[in-house]
Amino acid sequence: MSTRRQLLQQGSATLLPTLLPALLPALVGCKTAPPTPQFAPRGSGDLGLVILRASGEVAVIDSSQRRVLGIIKGLGDLSHAAAVYARDGARAFVFGRDGGLTRVNLLTQRIEARVMQAGNSIGGAISQDGRLVVAQNYQPGGIKVFDAETLALRADIPALGANGQRSRVVGLADLPGQRFIYSLFDADAICIADLSDPDRPQVQRFDGIGRQPYDALVSPNGRHYIAGLFGEDGLALIDLWAERPEVRRILGGYGRGEQPLPVYKMPHLRGWALAGGTAWLPAIGRHEVLVADAQSWQEVARIPVAGQPVFVMARPDGRQVWVNFALPDYHKVQVIDVPSRRVIHSFEPGRAVLHLEFTPRGEAVWISCRDDNKVQVVDTASFKTLASLDLPAPSGIFMSARAARLGL
């Protein structure tokens, strides 16, 4: 915070980080910028980004050759960072913890644009047509809407509680049309902002949805929005296809009558999996994966796992669900077979597994092992390690095929 305040006091928090790289050569008397490299035309469909959380960098990776193509530096505090892709799959918007919003180009391996847009940010989303990028902010609580091309601010929508105080925003996702849905952690609410005209955002609000929504997801088809509740057992569901969408509680009391367990790490719901007509999700604080019927939303099974699940992710074909865990079990990964609902493989790819990302068609999975400074690439059929890449403190992995997906 103090760093940001200092920046603000110095004038233009937004411009300074952008200008810094340009000014630095002058400041250090350094010669000229390196020449722009020549690139043979290559597609972006098999590229991806790995967030390097300790160094404020992102690595550009090639999922066909399974190697690191380069490192892009200067993205600020990436201790909790996320990325979404432009329509071309070559440019990504990286949302940093410090409120930095940076557009990088994976082909040129350069920063194209960067603004400081908030004091504390938790991710973002991109509109269906790719023209608007939205950040979800903790501080100041709300969402901000930017032009994807220029990063100019188009709209600033505060998130307010009944008491008039700002709320942290979580669980932001794009919806078909120029709409975005998000949850208010401190105000027990869900909002849908229609940005068809960004100068006149229309916000529809659902109050009293349950205590402390902490993350959420949109089903792959854009129909259901599900927010996890930290303040109580259960989740809040909205059927967005209903004529009058309303909030419904599902999986209420999944831990009822039992002692709440200490929670070592907030599960990430973006990883929730819809596979084989069922939804797979982490039980907060419990060593279990919950399975719900994706039509009735009734619980149909619980699967004991090796720790508190963090990400519960379906392989793209939905045949397997992969799970990583909160500490002290975060060196483990387990694989569940969907039809039999059995753990079919357990292994330890490295220390501090923070994230997994499947290749677009699911033949491999990339796993960040922060404390081993490695990304492991694992075959999802044989479970063999296909490659092991040295990268400092890797966390989130974002493949460019996300450019074609809704609800991220």
Add this chain to the structure above:
Amino acid sequence: MSTRRQLLQQGSATLLPTLLPALLPALVGCKTAPPTPQFAPRGSGDLGLVILRASGEVAVIDSSQRRVLGIIKGLGDLSHAAAVYARDGARAFVFGRDGGLTRVNLLTQRIEARVMQAGNSIGGAISQDGRLVVAQNYQPGGIKVFDAETLALRADIPALGANGQRSRVVGLADLPGQRFIYSLFDADAICIADLSDPDRPQVQRFDGIGRQPYDALVSPNGRHYIAGLFGEDGLALIDLWAERPEVRRILGGYGRGEQPLPVYKMPHLRGWALAGGTAWLPAIGRHEVLVADAQSWQEVARIPVAGQPVFVMARPDGRQVWVNFALPDYHKVQVIDVPSRRVIHSFEPGRAVLHLEFTPRGEAVWISCRDDNKVQVVDTASFKTLASLDLPAPSGIFMSARAARLGL
């Protein structure tokens, strides 16, 4: 047909500008190939191909700018052509009717490799890892497997009937692992070829699946394979997740007791849509779209439409299903709202609508109108025409986001 023939005979005002650049060097006696153009790095996520069926060319399109970037010539007979994408989304394999298999690069707008692999071919598929490309052939009936990099033949698998005669192959699709599934039109069979070792293909065969499978699809999650039957009412389904997969008949007798109608054009099953827990498919010869429950595979509804449906395609979010028709109704397109199962929009984008393709996130649809020599780009929310592109005799449209999809 006569209109198209006239156009061709007239020399086609629309064709001429396209052909001129190619003809000019010949006209001025220029012999050398044009210099390789310089390309600024650009992503391939928003590129696509349009098959120009009369001229043996493909157009490279940009779905963000909604324009034609260039034309690639020399692909032979594309009167029934299909394309699949390499992992990078920039290179596509085009399967021509004459057995030509051509790899084109959308970024350089060049042919990279081309082989004549059969006498009569009907499409192809690419392995999950992108290393093998497979063609499905009518003549000689069977599949052929090629190295994606070199187009060298890796395996040649004849499709044989009980009588020892070769059968035409239809409905080829990739499955997870290095597997491919396909149907034998003349042998009433379905085969799964495992190409983990292309030197020793393992083929599993299902006989007696029903008369004359004419096309098929794999559900987006790779679990179900459904073949349409031309020789009888109903379809053949395999649950590929079952321990012992077997063929089951579904929607048997959907036209029972009624006079078979003349069929003006074979429906294309690749367009079958899974949306909102239901499968939407064309009824052969009937002016109806059939709706089946995607778990029980029982018929749940029939929707009257404006003609014999050819493609029945879900918008990527599954909220709408778009339908085009066989002649004489092939100037019409209808849009069905999935939850209410009602036709909500009917329009006439042009003459001889042969194909539709959604942009990756579904905000727009591209529609080939062969006899108007136009591709219309239509907003899927407002139904407004966003762009109208002049292209000679356009047919299949293939967006590069297909690179990330299974079962194509």
